[in-house]
Every structure is written in C-alpha cells, then in structure tokens.
Amino acid sequence: MSSATTSVSLPSGFKVLISFPDVLIVPEFVFGGLVWILVASTTVLEPLLQGWVMFVSIFCFVVSTSLLFLYFCGAHGEKSSWVTLDAFYQVTASLFYLSAAVLQAFTTIWIRDLVISKIYHIDIAAVVFAFAATLTYVIHMIFSLLRWKSS
Template sequence: MEEPQRARSHTVTTTASSFAENFSTSSSSFAYDREFLRTLPGLLIVAEIVLGLLVWTLIAGTEYFRVPAFGWVMFVAVFYWVLTVFFLIIYITMTYTRIPQVPWTTVEDVIWCIYYGLCFNGSAFVLYLSAAVVDASSVFPERDSHNFNSWAASSFFAFLVTICYAGNTYFSFIAWRSRTIQ
C-alpha cells in the first residue's frame, strides 16, 4: 500500500542588507538647489558650459584635422565641458547627499572649495588659456571662409570661457581662504 505524501512546507526568509538600506533614499523627492544658479559662481559655471560648447562645436564643424593644433583645443574644450556639466549636475541635484555614511557638511566644503574650486577651475583656467592661445595662433585665412570664421569665433569664445574659469578660480580661492582663516 502506498503511503500518502505529506505536504511540505517551505519557509522563505528574506532580509535586506544594511549596505542596500544605507544607500536607498528616504524619500523619492528630487533634490534641487535652485539658489546655486543665482550666485555668481553658479552663473559662471553656466557660462562655462555654454561658451565651452560653442568652442568645441565651432571647431568640430570644420575640417580641423588639417591643423594639428586644433586637436589640443578640442581635447581641452571637450574634456572640461564634460567635467563642468558633470559637476554642475552633481552639485545642483545634491546627489552627493544620497550617501549617508559620509559627513557631507565637512566633505562638501572640502570637495567644493579645494578640489572643484581650486584644482579643477585652476587647471581649467591654465589649460584653457593655452588652448585659446593655440586656437588664436592657428587661425589663418584660407579659401574656405567657413573654416576661418568658425576658427576665429572659437578663438574668441575660448578666451571668454578662460575668463569665466579664472573668475571661478578667484571665487574658490576666496572661499577656501575664508575657511582656512576661521
């Protein structure tokens, strides 16, 4: 005679790891720092993005590969444009506050003032200045006036974005200096 099969019970226990819990957000609201764009450094960053975009698109729309010096200008313009957009998004959305293990009040001041402010803006100022000089010295009249006009305009905008990075470097230095004195 066959024995009837007993019903088997399965107990499944699920747990959330503390790692996953710590990185989840407590609310689904989107954080946005509207006031930052109203400050002078915020406006300078927006100007850096717009003017930097003009620099590399004006060159990219030409036959810039015929003049090797424009490779340097393109590298500097695209590199700092991408990083500036990245830093603006990170700062405006306050994404850095989504990781609660880090003491953001302290780290934010250090990162923003020293790393972003002095290192990033200072290096952008120096490299953009060199790229603007290379850009201006590489512009020469040719039969195709489109290339000449685009290269001359990119040179003009390269000097403007250099001034913006210099301004942000100055404001970052002032902010860093005021924090070190306290």
C-alpha cells in the first residue's frame, strides 16, 4: 500500500523569479527600497517612530536579499525546514511592515502642520509605499503559509 504524498519545496535558481509567490520578492524590494529612501530623505521629527520604519525597511530588504541569494544558489536543497523558515519570515515581515506603515501614517498626519509642503508630500509617498509593501508581504505570507501547510 503506497500513499501518494507530494512535497512542496522552494524553487531554486532563476525559477525563483517565475514561481508564485516567490516572484513577489521583486515588488517587495521595490516598495521596501522606496520606503527606505523616502523616509531617509525627509526631516525626521519623531525619531522613535520613523526609526522603527527605517529598521523594518532595512531589515526586510537585507533578509529578503539574503534569502533570494540563497534560493538562487540552491542552498536550501529539498529540506522542509526552509519552507518553515520562509513562512516564518513572511509572517514576521508582514507584521513588521504593517506596524511600520501605520506608524509612518500616524507620523505623517501628526507632523502635517509642522513641516513644509515638500517634506509632507515625501512622507505621504512613504506611507503609500509602506502600505504597498505591506500588501505584497501579506500576499506572499498567505501563499507561503499554504506552501508550508502542504509540505
């Protein structure tokens, strides 16, 4: 009696860039990088709140880059622990980016009357891209959790 079990694994090589949800790493890079650049280019009036936004954007950028490099190299092999690691990271990144987006929006609303118009518009753009990054991380998280559940 044999049972047909299918093991879902992470792609390796350039298949990472054509498989869903792993292709979402590209918009995560773009949106996260834009958040990083936009927050860094404004006047930081609330260092604790915007410091968290910077930490989240840099942390997620570095970890996503590291994971993408490891997936390209095929370092994960066929181990299901990498699927678990990927799902755990996506959950963590989604929660981090959601908190960062909310804090950036709060900061932007709070400082709207204190800063000049150009800086305020940059902060608004940072909020938009932070929520866009949050959305891509949440979509990636959902499909990573489905992959983890089926592995």
